[in-house]
Ligand SMILES: Cc1cc2nc3c(=O)[nH]c(=O)nc-3n(C[C@H](O)[C@H](O)[C@H](O)COP(=O)(O)OP(=O)(O)OC[C@H]3O[C@@H](n4cnc5c(N)ncnc54)[C@H](O)[C@@H]3O)c2cc1C
Ligand code: SF4
C-alpha cells in the first residue's frame with residue numbers, strides 16, 4: 001500500500017504550526033498505525049530530518065499515551081486506540097490527515113504531542129480514596145455485590161487518553177471525570193468522600209478550561225474503552241446532591 | 249567486594265519482624281527534613297512514593313511518560329497472587345513461598361521470598377481499601393483464578409486489566425499526596441545519571457523531555473523503580489519505552505548488576521508477523537486456565553485446525569506434564585513450544601506458532617462465560633490478527649516478557665551503593681531464575697507499600713538530612729558527562745535511524761542469547777554486539793538539537809545503553825554453565841531435554857561490577873544457602 005500523509009508539524013508550543021506532506025510507501029495491511037509512522041520516521045531520520053513527534057508507549061491500547069486525530073476522528077476510524085488501529089482499515093492511495101488532540105486545556109507541545117496534565121490535576125483534586133498504608137481491614141470484610149463491582153470496573157477501565165475531549169466540539173472532559181467519579185462513587189469504600197470528591201473534581205475541571213457538556217455524546221463514540229455516557233448522568237446527579245448539601 | 253545480604257538472624261518466619269523490631273526510627277517531625285528521589289512511577293515507584301509521603305518525607309518522583317499513571321505496570325493483564333486461602337484449597341504463606349522459590353528454580357534468597365509471601369496478604373487488603381475493583385463472586389466476596397506453577401487458586405484479578413487497576417490505585421493515592429504538597433511529580437523527565445558523593449547516592453541528573461534541559465536533583469536517598477530491560481531483545485511484550493538506562497547508568501557508577509541473563513520468555517504471545525513489527529502482544533497466562541495448547545501430531549500438517557481430528561493432535565503440555573498440564577511454568581511451556589516448532593510442527597506463517605484452543609471450554613461453559621473472563625483479551629487478539637478466537641484457535645508463540653535480573657540489592661532493597669534503593673522489576677531480588685505468573689505485581693507493591701517505608705527509614709535514621717547541594721563538584725561533573733554524551737550522539741550525523749540499529753542488535757540478542765543458549769552462540773553474540781555498537785557510534789543519525797523535545801534523541805540514548813548492556817547479559821549467560829529456570833544452556837540438559845541445574849557450582853547470585861567501557865566486567869558471587877527448603881529437581885510432571 002502507498003499512502004499520502006498530511007501531518008501537523010509544530011516545533012514548540014509557541015510555534016503556529018503547519019501541515020507537511022509525506023509519502024508512506026511499503027505499507028503492509030498488518031502494520032499498526034504507529035508502526036507505519038515508525039517507518040516514515042526511520043526514513044526521515046536516516047535523511048537527517050527530524051522525526052514526527054507523537055506520544056506512545058504500551059502499543060496495546062492500555063497506557064493511554066497515543067493520541068492522534070486521523071482524518072478528523074480521534075483515534076482513527078475504528079473503535080480502539082491509535083496504537084490498535086491497523087493499516088488494513090485504510091485503502092491503497094488514500095490521503096490521511098494526522099493531527100494532535102485539539103483543545104484549549106491540552107496545549108500542543110510539539111507536532112502530535114499535547115499536554116494532558118490537566119487530567120492529573122483533576123485527579124489530584126479528589127480522584128482517590130483517602131486511606132493510608134497499614135490500616136486496611138481484611139479484603140473480604142466488606143462484601144461488594146458483583147453487579148456493583150462490575151459497574152465500578154466498567155467505569156475504571158478509562159485509560160485517561162483524552163479522546164473524549166478531542167472528539168467533543170466543546171472540548172468537555174465530562175466523560176473522563178464522570179468515569180473516575182463513578183468508579184469510586186459506586187464502591188462502598190468511596191462513600192465517605194463521595195460528595196466532596198465530585199465537587200472538587202468538577203471544580204478543577206472547570207478551572208482547567210474544559211468546555212461544557214451539551215449532550216452530543218461524541219465522547220462516547222470516540223472512547224476506545226467504550227465508557228458509557230450514562231456515567232455523565234450519574235455524575236450530574238451526584239453533583240446536584242453535592243451542591244444542595246452543605247458539607248465541606 | 250563484600251556482598252552482605254544483611255539477612256536478619258532467626259527463624260525464617262520471624263526475620264522480617266525481627267528487622268522491624270530492631271530498626272532505627274525517625275521522629276515524625278524530623279521526617280520532613282529528608283528528601284527521597286524516586287525514579288519510576290510503576291507499581292513499585294508509585295506505591296513507595298505514596299507510602300513514604302504518608303510517613304511525612306519529602307518525595308520527588310520522575311517518569312518519562314507524560315503522566316505517572318502510564319508506567320508500564322498499566323499493561324499487566326492477568327492478576328496478582330496472595331496467600332489468602334479464601335478458596336480453602338490448602339494455600340498458605342509457606343506454600344506461596346515454596347511455589348515461588350521452586351518456580352525460580354532455587355536461585356533466589358529464602359528470606360526475601362518468604363517476606364514477599366507474607367506481604368502478599370496485606371497488599372490485597374490495602375488495594376481493596378483504595379477502591380481497586382477486583383473481580384467478585386455473586387456473594388460479594390473476592391474471586392480467584394489459577395496461574396502457572398501453582399496447584400491452588402490464589403490469583404486476584406480485575407478482568408484482564410489487573411495492572412491497570414492496581415496502578416490507578418497507587419497513582420490515585422500518590423495524587424492525594426501531590427495535592428497535599430508532599431510529593432512533587434516530574435513527568436516527561438528521564439534520569440540519565442546517578443550522582444554519588446563520598447560513596448553515598450545523593451542525587452540524579454535528568455533531562456526534561458519537554459524542554460531538553462539537563463537538571464540536577466539532590467536528595468537523602470535515591471530509589472530506582474525503573475522496571476525491566478526487555479527491549480534489549482528489541483521485540484518483547486514490554487511497552488516500547490521500557491529501558492535499562494537508569495539501572496545501567498547506576499551500574500556504571502558502581503552499582504552491581506545481578507543475574508542479567510535471567511530473562512523470561514512468556515509462552516503465550518501473538519506470533520511475529522513482519523519485519524516492521526515494533527512489539528509483541530501478550531495473551532495473558534490466565535488464558536491457560538481454559539485454553540488447551542496443541543500442535544498437529546504430524547510434521548507439516550497444513551489442514552485448518554478444525555479439520556485436524558483429535559487423534560492427529562498433540563496436546564504436548566498435557567502429555568509431558570500431566571499434573572500441571574497447560575499450567576506448567578512459563579520457562580517449561582515456552583521451551584516445549586519451541587521444541588514442537590523446531591520439530592516442524594509449528595502452525596501459521598513461518599511455522600513459529602502453536603494453538604491455544606478454547607473450543608472445549610466454550611462447549612463446556614458457553615461463549616458468554618469465556619467472554620466474561622477474557623473478553624478484552626479476545627478482542628485484542630481479534631483486532632491484531634484479524635481472526636476471531638471464539639471461532640478459531642489462537643496462535644501463540646513465546647516472546648521476551650520479564651527480567652528477573654536487575655541491580656543487586658540486600659535484604660533491605662539497598663544496592664551496594666549506600667542510599668541507593670532498587671524496587672520492583674528493576675532489582676533482582678525475588679524471582680530467581682524464573683518468575684511465576686502474577687508475582688511481579690505482588691513484588692512491586694510489596695516493595696513499595698510495605699518494605700521500602702521501613703528499610704529506607706532505617707537507613708535515613710543513621711544519616712543527617714541535607715548537607716550537599718547541586719552545586720557540589722560531583723553534580724557538576726556528572727552534568728557535564730551527560731551533556732558531552734548528548735553532544736557526541738548529535739554530532740555523528742550518520743545514515744541510520746536508532747530504530748534500525750536497535751532492531752539489528754535485538755535480532756542478535758534473540759537469536760544467540762534467547763530461549764536456548766550455547767557457548768558458541770554466546771561467543772558469537774559477544775563478537776557481534778560490539779560491532780553493532782561501533783556502527784551506532786559511527787553511523788547513527790539523530791537530527792535536531794538537545795535543547796528541545798527530541799524523541800529521536802531520547803530513543804538513541806536508550807539504544808546506546810542497550811548496546812553496552814547486551815554484552816553484559818551475554819557475558820553472564822556464558823559464565824553460568826548450567827541450565828536453570830529461564831536460562832537454558834543446551835550443553836546442560838537431561839536426557840529428556842529438561843534444564844540441568846548445577847547446585848554444586850552455581851548456587852549463587854552473579855553480581856557484576858563495571859570496569860570501564862571495553863573492559864571485562866568482574867563477577868562477584870553471593871552464595872545462596874537453603875536452610876528451610878530442600879534443593880529438589882524441579883518437576884512438574
Ligand atoms: C504485557 C505484560 C503483562 C503482564 N502481566 C502481569 C500480570 O498479570 N501479573 C504480574 O504479576 N505481572 C505481570 N507483568 C509484569 C509486571 O507488569 C511488571 O513486572 C511490573 O509492572 C513492573 O513494575 P515496576 O514498578 O517495577 O516498573 P514499571 O511499571 O515498568 O515502571 C517503570 C517506571 O520507571 C520509569 N522509568 C524507566 N526508566 C526511566 C528513566 N531512565 N528515567 C525516568 N524514569 C524512568 C517509567 O517512566 C515508569 O514510570 C506483565 C508484564 C507485561 C509486559
Ligand atoms: S473516557 Fe474514554 S476517551 Fe475519555 S479519557 Fe477515558 S478512555 Fe479516553
Ligand code: FES
Nearest residue numbers: 057059064066083
Ligand atoms: S500506546 Fe498505549 S494506549 Fe496506545
